[in-house]
Each structure stands twice: as structure tokens, then as C-alpha cells.
Amino acid sequence: xxxxxxxxxxxxxxxxxxxxxxxxxxxxxxxxxDTTPSVVFFESPGNVVVGATAKDSAVLHPDLVVSRVKRDxxxxxxxxxxxxxxxxxxxxxxxxxxxxxxAATATGETVEEVVITVPAYFGAAERDATxxxxxxxxxxxxxxxxxxxxxxxxxxxLNPDQDRTILxxxxxxxxFDTTVMRIEGGDIEVVCTDGDHxxxxxxxxxxxxxxxxxxxxxxxxxxxxxxxxxHSEQQLRRDAEDLKKTLSTRAQHTxxxxxxxxxxxxxLTRAAFEELTRDLLxxxxxxxxxxxxxxxxxxxSSYDHVVLVGGSTKMPTVTETLQKEFQLTxxxxxxxxxxxxxxxxxxxxxxYRRLLRAGEPAxxxxxxxxxGLTAEQQxxxxxxxxxxxxxxxxxxxxxxKESRRRSVEHLVHANDALPAGVTQDFYTxxxxxxxxxxxxxxxxxxxxxDDPEDNGLIAEGVLxxxxxxxxxxxxxxxxxxxxxxxxxxxxxERETGEELELxxxxxxxxxxxxxxxxxxxxxxxxx
Numbered sequence: 001x002x003x004x005x006x007x008x009x010x011x012x013x014x015x016x017x018x019x020x021x022x023x024x025x026x027x028x029x030x031x032x033x034d035t036t037p038s039v040v041f042f043e044s045p046g047n048v049v050v051g052a053t054a055k056d057s058a059v060l061h062p063d064l065v066v067s068r069v070k071r072d073x074x075x076x077x078x079x080x081x082x083x084x085x086x087x088x089x090x091x092x093x094x095x096x097x098x099x100x101x102x103a104a105t106a107t108g109e110t111v112e113e114v115v116i117t118v119p120a121y122f123g124a125a126e127r128d129a130t131x132x133x134x135x136x137x138x139x140x141x142x143x144x145x146x147x148x149x150x151x152x153x154x155x156x157x158l159n160p161d162q163d164r165t166i167l168x169x170x171x172x173x174x175x176f177d178t179t180v181m182r183i184e185g186g187d188i189e190v191v192c193t194d195g196d197h198x199x200x201x202x203x204x205x206x207x208x209x210x211x212x213x214x215x216x217x218x219x220x221x222x223x224x225x226x227x228x229x230x231h232s233e234q235q236l237r238r239d240a241e242d243l244k245k246t247l248s249t250r251a252q253h254t255x256x257x258x259x260x261x262x263x264x265x266x267x268l269t270r271a272a273f274e275e276l277t278r279d280l281l282x283x284x285x286x287x288x289x290x291x292x293x294x295x296x297x298x299x300x301s302s303y304d305h306v307v308l309v310g311g312s313t314k315m316p317t318v319t320e321t322l323q324k325e326f327q328l329t330x331x332x333x334x335x336x337x338x339x340x341x342x343x344x345x346x347x348x349x350x351x352y353r354r355l356l357r358a359g360e361p362a363x364x365x366x367x368x369x370x371x372g373l374t375a376e377q378q379x380x381x382x383x384x385x386x387x388x389x390x391x392x393x394x395x396x397x398x399x400x401k402e403s404r405r406r407s408v409e410h411l412v413h414a415n416d417a418l419p420a421g422v423t424q425d426f427y428t429x430x431x432x433x434x435x436x437x438x439x440x441x442x443x444x445x446x447x448x449x450d451d452p453e454d455n456g457l458i459a460e461g462v463l464x465x466x467x468x469x470x471x472x473x474x475x476x477x478x479x480x481x482x483x484x485x486x487x488x489x490x491x492x493e494r495e496t497g498e499e500l501e502l503x504x505x506x507x508x509x510x511x512x513x514x515x516x517x518x519x520x521x522x523x524x525x526x527x
Contacts, residue, residue, distance in 0.1 A: 003113040003142065003351050005150065005343025006099055008092060008130065010070040010174025010200055012311065013038050014337060015099040015114075016344035017107070022371035024154065024341035029102040035336060036102075038173075039067045040094050042081035047525045050098035059238070062230040066091050068202060071174050073133075074125030074458075089509055090517050092133035097526045100139060113140045115347040117339050119175040120146040121195030123392045123442045124487035125458045131486070132509055136517045142350055144484045147172070148179035149188060149386060150342030151309045155333060156183050164304040167292070169322065169330065171284060172310035174200035178288045180295040180303075186380050190388040191298050192415040194291040196446075199283055201244070201312030207277050208240035208268075209233075216257045216264040226259035247273050248314045274317045281317060285325055290446075292326070294415060306330040309338055349381045356382060388483055389415045393443040396477060396489075397452055401429040407450045408441055411479045414448060420481045428465060428473040435462045436475055438491045440502055463491045463500040 002017045005024075012035040019025045026034045031052055041054035042064045049057065058065040066079050069091045078085035100111035118130050127144050134141035148168035155166065163184045170177050177195025181188055213227045213236060226232035239255050246253045252269040274281075292300075306328045308318065319330050334341070348371065355364035368378050395410035411422040428436060441455035449455065465473060476492045489502040509517070 002107065002109055002111075003115070003344075003347040004100075004103060004111050005340050005345070005347050006096065006114050006116045007147070007150070007337075007340035007343060008070065008095065008116050008118070008133075009035075009038055009172055010068050011038055011202055012036065012173060012336070013095055013099060014340045015103045015111075016337070016340040017103070018344055018348040018371055020370060020372070022373055022377075024344045026337050026340055027103040027106045029099070030105060036095070036099060037067075038070065038095050039065060040069070040091055041065050042086075045082045045084065046523070047527070048094050049527055050094055055238075058234045059231060062234050065234075068174055069095075071198065073129040074123065074127075087509060087517070089129050089133040089136055089514075090521060092130070093136035093517070093521060094524075094526055096134055096137035096139060097521075100137065101526065111139065113142050113347070113351070115143050115145060115343045115350070116141060117145055117147045117150050117343050118485075119172070119195060119197050120148050120170070120177040120179050120190075120193040121175070121197050121391050122146075122485070123456075123458075124394065124481070124485060125442065125456070126197070127485045128487075129509075132514050135514050136521060138518060138522060142347060144486065145343065145346055145386075146179070146190075146193070146388065146391075146485070147309065147339045148177065148181070148193070149190065149388060150339045150346060151307060151333070152179075152181050152183060152188050153342035153345050154338045155305075155307055155342075156186060156188065162304075165300060165302065167288070167303050167306045167328070168309055169284070169288060169306055169313065169318075170195075170309040171312040171318065172200050173312065174198075174202050176200055176284050176287065176310075178284075178291040180291060180300055182300075186384050188384075188386045191300055192291060192294040192389060193391055194287050194294065194414075194446075195391075196283065196287060199280065201310070203280055204244055204277050204312065204315075205237060205240045207280065208243055208273070209236050211268075211276055212236055212240060212243075212255060212257050212266055215266045216259060216262070219264045220259075220262045223260050223262050226257065229259065232259040243268065244273070244315070248316060270316070281321055284318075285321060288322075288326070298415075303328060308332045309335050311336050346386075349384060352378075352381055353384075386483070388418050388485075390418055390420060390481060391485060393448045394479060394481065394487060395441055395455070396426070397439040397441060398426060399429055401471070406452055408452055408455050409450070410443075410448060411477070412481055414443060418481055418483045418485065421478070423476060423478045425474045425476055427475065428469065428471055431471045432468060433465050433471075433473070434467060435464050436491075437462050438475075438477065438489070438500060438502065440487075440489050458487075459489060459502040461491075461500045461502050463493060464496075464498050465493060466496055 039054040041049040041057040072088040175197040176199040179193040180191040394412040440459040444456040491500040
């Protein structure tokens with residue numbers, strides 16, 4: 001049974017596997033395209049449409065279409081369609097189901113085991129929500145890995161004999177991050193990462209849509225705002241995306257804006273577009289510079305390559321600006337598909353290693369032979385290591401005994417090596433306490449802060465304390481952040497052995513909720 005890699009994107013998604021000659025191959029959808037728009041059209045309570053048709057339907061049925069759901073992952077932001085609230089995990093599950101079903105049609109094999117990629121800057125909550133989306137879709141999620149790692153795996157396969165320090169600049173449809181990595185002997189080590197999961201190509205689209213609407217309003221001041229009409233807005237946003245893509249290859253282009261029977265013809269040059277969105281690009285440069293400064297503090301003084309990932313890196317100004325700011329020449333490496341291909345390679349390799357660990361070398365040899373791997377390649381895969389880092393800081397909320405001021409004490413810090421296991425004692429502040437509330441938080445801003453307002457609550461629970469204990473009674477707290485960035489927290493009272501185990505549960509979806517959603521959504525037709 002083949003294993004698959006899935007790039008679950010904000011605007012487009014795709015799925016890949018390792019074919020019979022060992023090549024990572026993207027599987028086309030039923031519409032014949034490599035990528036599928038991450039758009040869901042709730043045509044009826046029992047029928048959901050995903051992809052290009054759903055995107056087209058947004059113009060006619062804007063209230064029944066959901067897009068950019070990736071930006072909601074890890075948040076309690078359900079969307080109500082046909083009277084039923086759908087969580088971000090459930091909506092993402094429909095996209096995953098479409099990818100898996102189309103891949104099964106293409107290969108004749110059911111898609112069961114998958115690796116799903118996420119932005120490097122996704123925290124524990126978003127990663128856990130992505131894992132749950134896969135489970136709701138009926139898939140076995142082998143692992144969640146960062147998109148830059150997947151891209152680096154693809155890069156490493158294309159350049160197998162080269163040890164390199166690379167900077168991955170990943171500008172996708174809805175997220176942006178930069179990651180510094182070392183590739184040595186096939187092993188991958190993440191040095192540091194940074195990013196913004198509220199910044200991506202969709203923001204360039206939005207800026208263009210606002211510009212087109214403003215030009216229309218200037219020409220037709222007595223007409224309504226096209227962005228306030230759901231149908232006109234959807235068409236305008238589609239035109240804006242097409243305009244962005246066109247201006248990546250042409251110096252100028254003309255768009256017709258239609259609303260309330262009025263028409264405006266808007267001509268825009270590439271130079272004007274770049275000026276209009278300069279601040280967005282500047283934000284990516286600021287993050288890139290910050291990442292390089294962090295890497296410099298860890299001993300990285302030079303780079304062999306800058307690898308561009310994500311469809312939005314096709315904008316010429318990206319390469320031009322990176323060259324100007326950092327004197328580095330970026331290389332565009334299959335930006336739309338590199339992540340899915342890398343995830344497929346990782347899925348294949350992890351399956352091979354898992355079989356070896358399970359004491360099943362014959363099965364490992366079987367899949368290696370099917371992929372045409374040499375003995376040397378098998379040895380390299382068996383020994384390959386991938387070392388990554390925490391994308392955010394994680395801690396718990398503590399209260400000062402005297403001032404009663406609440407603050408955050410971080411146990412894991414951004415760019416700490418993973419997996420990370422930290423155990424630390426905390427203490428009650430009052431005599432006779434019968435319990436303590438353990439609040440687990442994750443860094444929400446771009447820098448670490450001990451102010452609870454600058455952190456997001458991702459889990460909480462109450463640990464019982466034996467009666468009659470004095471103030472200062474110890475509580476042992478353990479953070480375990482695995483290599484995939486998924487977090488588990490345990491609080492323990494030593495005398496009784498009472499334990500509180502906190503699994504990250506955002507959006508109200510427990511494992512029981514996931515099982516119920518999986519059963520309910522399995523009855524929905526996805527096409």
C-alpha cells in the first residue's frame with residue numbers, strides 16, 4: 001500500500017506519492033490539474049463540492065462557500081452552512097477527502113496513510129487541528145511535518161551529493177515563513193524558523209481587489225461599493241487573483257470591473273502592482289532578516305542557496321528584492337509542488353524506517369525494491385535524521401504570591417531543538433488549596449512575552465491537591481513537545497500521584513468529537 005504526502009494549502013492543495021521507480025509524483029485530480037483549490041461548496045446538507053467547481057460557485061452562492069479555512073486552524077471559529085456549524089477541522093477534512101479520493105481514482109489504490117504538511121510557524125494548536133482534520137477524513141496521519149522541511153527533502157533528493165546551508169523562503173497562498181537549514185549527508189537540521197501565518201498571496205489578492213473597487217468607485221461615485229455586494233465581491237476577488245498571476249509574466253494588464261450594470265476598465269502595470277503591495281513584501285523581508293539574525297547567533301554566517309517555495313514566489317519582485325536586500329540569488333524550485341513531493345518522500349522513508357524498527361526487514365525490502373532503491377540508497381534512508389525546532393514558545397500561567405500578578409513562565413522557547421522534554425516544579429500560593437488550575441499557553445506574538453495577553457491559551461485543567469497542605473506545596477509540570485511540534489503537558493502531585501494530563505484541544509474538538517465528526521461526515525458525498 002502506497003503512502004502519500006499532502007500539501008494542505010490555504011488557497012491550493014495537492015497530493016503526491018513515490019512511484020514505482022522511486023520518483024515523487026504529484027497525482028492529478030479528476031479535473032486534470034496538479035493542484036486543487038482549497039475551496040468547499042456546501043451544495044446541500046448531504047453533498048459537498050471541493051475544488052475548481054466550488055471556487056466557481058463562490059460567485060453565485062457566496063454564503064455556501066468556504067475558502068482560506070487554513071487560517072482558522074487551531075481556532076474555535078465554526079462556519080454555519082445549511083444550519084449546521086462546521087469546524088475548521090471538518091472543512092479541511094472535506095478538502096483532504098477530495099484529494100484522497102481523486103488520488104485513489106488515479107492509482108487504483110485506496111489512500112490510507114498520509115503525511116500532511118503545515119507552515120513552519122504553525123504552533124501546537126494548528127498542528128493538532130491539522131492531525132484531527134486528517135482523522136475526520138478517514139486517513140491515518142503518520143506525521144505532521146513543516147512545509148520547509150518537505151521542500152528541503154525534495155531539494156536534498158535533487159542534490160544528493162551536496163552538503164548545503166539553505167534558506168527556505170516560503171510564501172504560500174495564506175502563510176509565510178522562513179527557515180534556515182543545514183543538509184549534511186542527507187540529514188536535515190533546522191537551525192531556526194520564523195513566520196506569519198496571517199500573511200500570504202491571498203493578501204496580495206485582497207490589496208488588488210481593494211484597488212479595483214476603489215477605481216470603480218472613482219469612476220461611478222453614484223453606484224454602490226462592489227466589495228459590499230457578495231456576488232460582485234467574489235467576482236472581483238477572482239479577477240484580482242488572475243490579475244496577480246498575469247502581472248507575474250506580463251508588464252501590464254487590463255481588467256473589467258462590473259457592478260450594478262456599470263463597467264470600469266482598469267489598466268494596471270506590474271510596477272504599479274508592486275508599489276501597491278510593497279509593504280506586504282517588506283514584511284516578508286523583515287521576517288527573513290530576523291530569521292537570519294537568529295541563525296547568525298547559532299553560527300550560520302553564509303548560505304549556499306535560497307530556495308523559493310509557494311506559488312506566490314513566482315512574482316518577479318520577490319527574487320529581485322531578495323537579491324537586493326541580501327545579495328543572495330534565489331532559485332525557484334518547483335514552488336507549487338515541491339512541498340507535496342517532499343511530504344511523499346518523507347512518508348515513504350518513514351514507512352521504510354518504521355518497518356525496520358518493527359523488525360520487519362522483508363517488508364521494508366519489498367517497498368524499497370518496488371521503488372527501485374539501491375542498497376546504498378536504502379542505507380541512507382535508514383539512517384537519515386531530521387532535526388527540527390519549536391516554532392513558538394510554550395509555558396504556563398503563574399501567579400505571584402505577594403502581588404497576585406499573573407505572568408507566563410515559558411518552559412519551551414522558540415527555536416529550541418525538538419523533541420523537547422522539560423520538567424519543572426511550581427508551587428501553590430495559599431494554604432489549604434484543594435486544587436490548582438494549570439493553564440498552558442503558546443506565544444501569540446512575534447516575540448516571547450511573559451504577559452498573558454501576548455500568549456494564547458491552548459489547554460487548561462484542574463489538578464487536585466490533598467487537603468490541609470501549606471502554601472508552597474510543589475506541583476511537578478512536564479512539557480513534552482515532539483518532533484512534529486505536537487505538545488503534551490502533564491501536571492503531577494507527588495504525594496498522591498494524582499496526575500492531570502492535558503492534550504491540546506482547540507476548537508472544542510476532543511478525540512470523541514473527532515470520531516463523531518468522522519462518522520457524520522462519512523455520510524456526506526464529496527466531489
